[in-house]
Amino acid sequence: MENRKLHYKMYKSGKTWVVAGICTVSFGLAVLNNHVQASANENGENVQNVQSAGSNTVTVAGAASQTDSSSNEKAGSSSSQEAESTTQSGATISSSASVQQSSSASTSSSAQQSVGSSSVTVAQQSNSSNSAASAAVNPNDPKYDFNYAPTFNPKFEQNFHYNNPQGYSNDIQSIVPKYDANGKVQYWEVYYLGTQYPNNYNYSSHWYGLKTTDFVNFTPISNPDNPTSKDNVAIPDAAYKDAQGNSVEVADNNKNGIPWEYVATGTVIRNNAINNKPLFTKDEWGNPIDSDAELSYFSTFGNAGNQKGIYLAYKNKNSQFHPYSSNEVVSSSIVGTQPSTDFRDPYINTNGHQLIMYVAGGLNHKMFTLTSTDGINWSHNANDDIQLDGLVETPNIQTISGQTVMIYSAQPSVQNKQGFTKYVTGYFDKNGIFKRTGPITNLDDGSDFYAGNYVKIDNDTVANVGWLGDWIYTPSIWNEDTFPGILHAGSFTMSRALQYNGKEITTIPIEPGQTKLDSKTKVKSTKNVVKVPSSKKVEITYEAGTNKKIYLVRNAHNSITITFANNKMTVARKEDKNVVNGMNLTTSTSLNGVKIKRVVLYVDNSSVEIYLPQIKKMFTLEDIPNEQANQAYSLKTDKAGNVNVYSFTGSVDSNYVNGLYSSIQNRFNKMKSRFGSEASQLSSVYYANRNLKTAMSYINKAKNLNGDATANVYLAMANYYLSNANYWNDESSQLKVDASSVADRYVARLGKAKSSYNKATKELSAAKRKMNKKHSRANVNAYNKALTAYRASQKTYSAFVNDVYKQSSLALKDTKRKAASAKRKVSSDNAQLSKLKKAMKKHHSKKQAKKLAEQYKKLTKQAKANKTAYSKLVKKESAIVRYSKEISTINRDSKALKTAEAKAAKAKSVAKKHKTRKNKAAYAKLAKKVKSLTKAINNAQSYISKNSATFR
Incomplete structure (x- = not known):
C-alpha cells in the first residue's frame, strides 16, 4: 500500500510566486529508493519516466510552450509505457532536498516501467491543446482530483462576505454593467482571479465570473447550480486536464487553443468603446467577434512562474473569453529597459478616439501609459508615465464629483507586512491622459483591502469591491503545512460606495442586510465584557470623544486592540498561532481632528472591518480563526459607553427602507416637538434631520429607477443614512428637558x-x-x-x-x-x-x-x-x-x-x-x-x- 501527498508552500513577491514542492511517500513495506525528478527537452519533444522495479519516481513537469500541438503516445503492449509531450525548463528535487536547474535533459522514444513499480506523474500539459491524452495514468494521482476535499474546507469561510467556491481567490478584475434594451442596468458582472485547484499546479490561475444586482449577493455567472463548473470560468488556464487529457476549465466551444498560461490581472472594455464602432470583427482564426463583445486585456505568467506579456481575449454573448490571437498583443519591451521587469495589470479607458492603457510597473514605482487607436498597435510615451512610491499594482481611474483619481494597490513596506489600496488625485489632459496632481492617500487604512475594482454608479458615486487579503502574508495561510487539510481561502471585502467630499474619498458601507438588535449593553470600564459572535455588526457609542481603547480578544494568540489617541486611530492585531511568521501588525490612521464618539465594527469569521461614520473611513483587517471557525470575540473598552450588537437578516429592499424611514421620521418629529424652540439649536436634531433628508433623496432616486439594479445601491445608501439618523435620534433622547x-x-x-x-x-x-x-x-x-x-x-x-x-x-x-x-x-x-x-x-x-x-x-x-x-x-x-x-x-x-x-x-x-x-x-x-x-x-x-x- 502506498500513499503520496503533494504539499505546496507558496508566497508571492510582487507577482512572482516562490514555490517549494514537497512530496511525502510512505510504504507499508521497506523503502528501497525515492527519487523525484523533473526534466525537459529544450526542443519540446518527449519527457519520460524510466523506473526500475521497486523504485518510486515522481515527474513534475510544467509546460511553458505556446505552440498549438502536443502529443501523448501510449507505447508497448502488456507493459505499462508512457510518453508525454511538453516543453519546459526542469528542476530536480531529490530526497536530500537538493534542487538543480536544467535547460536540457536526455530523452528517449519510450518509457519503461517494471511490474511492481509505481509512478506518479504531475505534469502540466501544453496549454494550447485541448486534445485527450491516451497515456496511462495513476487514478490516485492528486493531479486528477478536481474535488480534492481540502479545497472546499470551510474553516476560513465568511458569513456575510462572498466566498470563492473552491481553492483560492485574490484580485478583483473588472466590474461590468450589463444593460437591457432600455439602457437600464440588469446586473453587474464581477470577475476575479481564482486558483480553483491549488493541489494540482502551483503556477496557475483563471478569471472566475459572477453576477450581482446589489453588491451583496453574488451568483456564478453562467451555472449557479454548479459553482465549480467550467461554465463559470471566464478566462481559463489550460493546464488543468483530467485523466483522459480533456481540459477541465476550457469550454467545449473554445476550440482554437489557449495560448496563455497563468492568467493574471487585467481589465474589460467594450468592443465598441470608441464611437460605438467595433475595434474587432474577427479573431486570428476567422471567428466572428460581436460588435458589443467584451474585450479583456490581461497580464500573464508562465506556468513556471516567469512573467509573460499582455494578451487579448473577447467574449461574445454567453460565452467564455476566447483568445483573439495566438500571441501576446503587448510585451514589456515597449517600455524599454527598466530597473525591474514588472509590467502587468493593464487598465484601459478611452478618450473618445483612442484607447489609453495604464500598466503597473511594480517595483519600477510607476504606472506606464500606452495609447492605441486599434487595440493592437500600442505606443509608449515615457513623459506620460505616472510616478508613484513602493511596489505598485492594479491601477484604476475614476472621476467622482468632478475629481479624477487613480486608485491602485501598493506595498510600500513589505518588511512590515503592509499592503494598501491608495489613490492620487489628478486630471485628464487634452489627450485624455491622466496627470497626477495630489499626494498619495490611503483609500482604506487597513492592511487587508487590496486589489479591488470599481464601477461608476452616477457622477457622484462609485461602487467598489475589494479582495480581503494581500500578497504579503495571506499566501502563507494558503498551505496545508500551516493549516492541515485546508486549501480553501479567499473572500471579498464588504462592498462600499465611494464619494468625494472636496478633500478626500469617503466610504459608505453597503451592509449585507437588514439589522436586528440582539443586545444593548451599557459599559463603564474593561470590567464589562460583551460577547461578540461572528456575523455581527457592533456599534459602540461613547459619552465623550476622549482617548479610548477597544479590545477584541479571541484567545491568547489572537486579538485586536483599537486605540484612539493623539488624533490617530492605531490598530494592533496579534495573530501568532498556526500562521507562518505570524500576522502581528500595528498601523495607524489620522482622525482628521475629529473626536470619535461612534465606532462600528463589522465582525465576520475571518475579518473585522472598522468603520468611523463621523469621518466616513474604513479600516479592513483579515483576522483568521486560529483555533476554530467562527470563534467569538470578547469585547471590552476602557471608557463609558453603549455597545449594541446586531444581526443581519432580510434584504435591504424598498419596502424595508421605506418602513424604516417612516419609523425614524416619526421618532424624529416627536423628539423635535419635545424640545420646542430649542430644537433648532440642537446639533443632534440638526444631524438627524440632515441624514433623513439625504436618505429620502436616495429613496427617491431608487424609486425613479424602477427595473434598474442601480436602485439597489441607492437603497443601500439610504439604509446607511437612516442608520445615522437613528443614532442622532438616540443622542437627542438622552438630553434632559428640565x-x-x-x-x-x-x-x-x-x-x-x-x-x-x-x-x-x-x-x-x-x-x-x-x-x-x-x-x-x-x-x-x-x-x-x-x-x-x-x-x-x-x-x-x-x-x-x-x-x-x-x-x-x-x-x-x-x-x-x-x-x-x-x-x-x-x-x-x-x-x-x-x-x-x-x-x-x-x-x-x-x-x-x-x-x-x-x-x-x-x-x-x-x-x-x-x-x-x-x-x-x-x-x-x-x-x-x-x-x-x-x-x-x-x-x-x-x-x-x-x-x-x-x-x-x-x-x-x-x-x-x-x-x-x-x-x-x-x-x-x-x-x-x-x-x-x-x-x-x-x-x-x-x-x-x-x-x-x-x-x-
Missing part, C-alpha cells in the same frame, strides 16, 4: 458664540490695520469681509445673551420651586425625627426598641440627604440669581454702550471741530461712560465665563 438642563445647553452655546465673536473682533482689527497701511482693493475687500463676519458673530452672540437671560429666568423659577419642595421635605423629616425621638423615650420591648432605632437611623440618613439637596438648591438658586444679574448687565449695558459709543464719536468730532471747553467736557463725560460700561460688560462676561457650570 429648565436647568436647557439653560446649561444655552450657556454652552453662548460660550462658543463669545469665542467666535472674539475671533471675529481680532480679525477685523487686523484687517483694518492692514487696510490703513495699504489702501488696496484686496485689503479693502478683506476688511469688508471681516466686517461682515464680525457683525454676524456679534448678532449671534447678542441673540444667545438674550436666550440665556430668558432660560436663566426659567431655570431660576424652576430651581426655586425645587428648593421649596426640598425645604418641605426637610421640615417633614425634622417633624418625623422629633416624633420618633419622643416615641423612643417611652418604654418598649427590646424588639420594638430595636425596630424604632432602625427607623430613626434610616430617617436620619434620609433627612441628611434631603438637607444636602436643599442646601445645593439654595446655593444654585443664589448662583443663578447672580448669573442672571450678570447676563442682565451684558444685555442692558451692551445696548447702552452702543448708544454711548455713537454719542461719544459724535462728541469727539464736534470737540475736534470746535475746541470749546463745553464740547471737550461733553466728550470726556461720554468717553468716561463708554469706559464704565465696557468695564461692567467685561466683568460680567468674565463671571459668566468662569461660572458656565451654574445650571448643572
